[in-house]
Amino acid sequence: MSNDRETDGHRARKRFGQNFLSDPNIIRRIIDAIRPQPGETMVEIGPGLGAMTAPLLERIDHLHVVEIDRDLIARLRERYSPERLSIHEGDALKFDFGTLGDPLRIVGNLPYNISTPILFHLAAFAEQVQDMTFMLQKEVVMRMVAEPGTEDYGRLSVMLQYRFRMGRMFDVPPGAFRPAPKVMSSIVRLVPLPAEELTARDEALLGAIVTAAFGQRRKTLRNTLREFLDEAGFAALGLDPGLRGERLSVAEFVAIANYCSGAGKRA
Incomplete structure (x- = not known):
């Protein structure tokens, strides 16, 4: 059976x-x-x-x-x-x-x-x-x-x-x-x-930033992305560091990655 x-x-x-x-x-x-x-x-x-x-x-x-x-x-x-x-x-x-x-x-x-x-x-x-x-x-x-x-x-x-x-x-x-x-x-x-x-200059860096942003969903971008962006970086991108990762569009994540790539900042 x-x-x-x-x-x-x-x-x-x-x-x-x-x-x-x-x-x-x-x-x-x-x-x-x-x-x-x-x-x-x-x-x-x-x-x-x-x-x-x-x-x-x-x-x-x-x-x-x-x-x-x-x-x-x-x-x-x-x-x-x-x-x-x-x-x-x-x-x-x-x-x-x-x-x-x-x-x-x-x-x-x-x-x-x-x-x-x-x-x-x-x-x-x-x-x-x-x-x-x-x-x-x-x-x-x-x-x-x-x-x-x-x-x-x-x-x-x-x-x-x-x-x-x-x-x-x-x-x-x-x-x-x-x-x-x-x-x-x-x-x-x-x-x-x-x-x-596909406008990300460094797709590996984009992946690292996205992973960090969602690694602790309840925390704000100021905390999750502190290895990538300081207050000046958030200001330059026009992003509120008090937001959580889930509020950002794909284009905004790409903009963060390209900004960090251009500034020579890596995780």
Whole structure:
């Protein structure tokens, strides 16, 4: 007898964050939202049991997949020829997506337990990406698209909005998965912004400033950014040091970073 963590003979592994999409209507809606076209270079992260892999291959000639579970890899190799499916065995957090060419379209039902690190890893390949469409925990998606001044706005919001135009597309209920997660999921699309809009002179410095600003959310910028800005710096930027990080726009964080970069100040 199978249990609630077993799907099609495969027992979902908690350490890999496995929840397999199984609702055919939701799958169809996701594929329609992605709109894969023949000739495109597409990679699926975490194909699992192939719920999205099969319909993707109905529309494109070849697909790359990144999968860490050897049992699932064996199933995929039995089902698809190397001419149709290139399987990259390993951890998506360590995979060099830059080796797959460009422009690259990336899709997947990302493991919720490592979704934030994967998003930051993928951001490093934005120059080669056409777009990315992912299913994530709804709570994470709300943080990704949050606006300044809202509770969900934070480091993830700023760093991803600096590099991508993002939009939440639709929600996916727990019942669409086997085993069913305890949370609502959402589909989100990320489209890299053109290079001319990426105006931070030092992106590492921008990241350090944003991390500091949200490291202690209840503290004011005067405290969280004291290693980067003095009173004269706040005055030069026209910023109130009594504000908290969640009140600043992405453009204001970029302005702080560029000011610090120009002044030769580093953490």
